[in-house]
Amino acid sequence: MTALRPLIASALVLVMGCASGGIGSHIQMAATTASAAHKASRPISDEEEYYIGRAVAATLISQYPLLKNKKLNDYLNQVGLAVSLHSDKPYTYAGYHFSILASTEVNAFACPGGLIFITRGMLNAVNNEEELAAVLAHEIAHISHRDGIGAIKKSRWTEALTVIGTSAAKQYGSSGVSQLVGIFEGSIDDIVKTLVVNGYSRSQEYDADKTAVAYLAKAGYDPSAMKSFLNRLASKKKEADGGMLKTHPSTTDRIDNVSDSIPSKTAETGGLKKRTDRFKSTL
Numbered sequence: 001m002t003a004l005r006p007l008i009a010s011a012l013v014l015v016m017g018c019a020s021g022g023i024g025s026h027i028q029m030a031a032t033t034a035s036a037a038h039k040a041s042r043p044i045s046d047e048e049e050y051y052i053g054r055a056v057a058a059t060l061i062s063q064y065p066l067l068k069n070k071k072l073n074d075y076l077n078q079v080g081l082a083v084s085l086h087s088d089k090p091y092t093y094a095g096y097h098f099s100i101l102a103s104t105e106v107n108a109f110a111c112p113g114g115l116i117f118i119t120r121g122m123l124n125a126v127n128n129e130e131e132l133a134a135v136l137a138h139e140i141a142h143i144s145h146r147d148g149i150g151a152i153k154k155s156r157w158t159e160a161l162t163v164i165g166t167s168a169a170k171q172y173g174s175s176g177v178s179q180l181v182g183i184f185e186g187s188i189d190d191i192v193k194t195l196v197v198n199g200y201s202r203s204q205e206y207d208a209d210k211t212a213v214a215y216l217a218k219a220g221y222d223p224s225a226m227k228s229f230l231n232r233l234a235s236k237k238k239e240a241d242g243g244m245l246k247t248h249p250s251t252t253d254r255i256d257n258v259s260d261s262i263p264s265k266t267a268e269t270g271g272l273k274k275r276t277d278r279f280k281s282t283l
Contacts, residue, residue, distance in 0.1 A: 044149055046113070050093040053113030056148070060109060060117060064101035067120055072100055075282045079129060080116060080136045086218035087137075088211070089144040096143075098136065106233070110139035112148040127232060129279040130216075130225035130272070137212035137219075138226075144211065147204050202253075209258040220271060223262050230255045 044052070067073075080098040084090060092114035101107075104121040111117070116139045126132045142148065200208075209226060216223040234251040 046093040049146070049149055050113035052149070053111040053115050056111040057115045057117070060101070060111070064103045064105075064117070064119070067100040067102040069100065071282060072123070073098070075278075076100060076118065076132075076136075079133050080140070083133050083137045083215055083219045083221070084114075084140050087140050087144050087215050089140075092143070096140070106236075108135055108139050110142040110148060112143070112146070114143055116140070116143070123283060125233065125236065126229060128225070129275040130222045131229040131232075132279065133216060133219065133221045134212060134226040134229050137215040137221075138208050140215060141208040141211035142200070142204070145204065145207065147200050147208070205254065206257045209254055210261045213258060213261045217263060221275075222272065226258055227255060227262055230258070 076098045077096075081096060084096045094114065096114040096116065098116045098118065100123065101117050101119045103119040104124075105119050106121045106125045108118040108122050109116070116136065118135065118139075122135060123132070126135060213223045213226050216225060230251050234255070
């Protein structure tokens with residue numbers, strides 16, 4: 001988070017500097033405030049979402065170190081990219097990237113912009129490539145739905161506009177900038193808290209499950225893998241405590257919610273065997 005402060009501060013200095021002192025400063029102040037209001041009311045761009053996601057990822061990595069295993073990481077990205085290409089958002093500003101966290105916790109995280117993390121504990125919990133794809137499809141669905149960006153409190157944008165529009169911020173530039181940096185850092189904290197502590201809403205999780213089933217079917221994976229994984233997760237409740245079960249709705253409710261979305265047609269047998277063998281040889 002510290003590394004972000006100069007970048008955020010520089011951008012805010014430019015915005016606030018345009019509204020400070022000199023002839024026509026009142027006109028400039030009005031224009032700057034109007035511009036800030038417009039930017040706060042419009043959707044966050046893909047580029048902005050990516051850089052917010054990078055900041056969120058940096059915070060996660062400070063809590064969960066990365067697992068350095070090229071073979072596993074390459075395989076994870078192979079599966080993840082195969083699913084993402086059949087999602088509602090197949091392309092992001094800088095592409096999808098999948099990484100493994102060195103934690104026994106059974107969990108996975110989707111950062112805004114296409115950065116997805118899965119724990120070693122989660123890799124141990126899935127039984128085959130179909131189930132791994134199901135977990136990744138669920139996280140990709142959160143990115144497609146922009147659930148992470150939605151976690152930023154609206155009050156932060158309002159607070160930022162208030163600071164930009166005050167005479168104190170213009171007269172005492174450094175303190176105003178410092179205050180704004182804290183506000184935007186808080187936006188990152190909002191997302192991290194949602195991912196790690198609070199979790200998304202029940203409806204967001206249910207929607208991500210159903211969307212994941214559709215992605216699996218389009219990508220040629222067995223969509224019933226979502227249900228089989230959830231059944232296994234329910235049977236291993238003790239091992240999963242403190243991870244995904246802490247931040248998600250009850251596994252039984254998730255199974256009930258997603259069951260009707262699973263089509264009767266399953267993945268082609270030959271492809272299934274190939275993927276199963278690939279999973280076993282890698283893990």
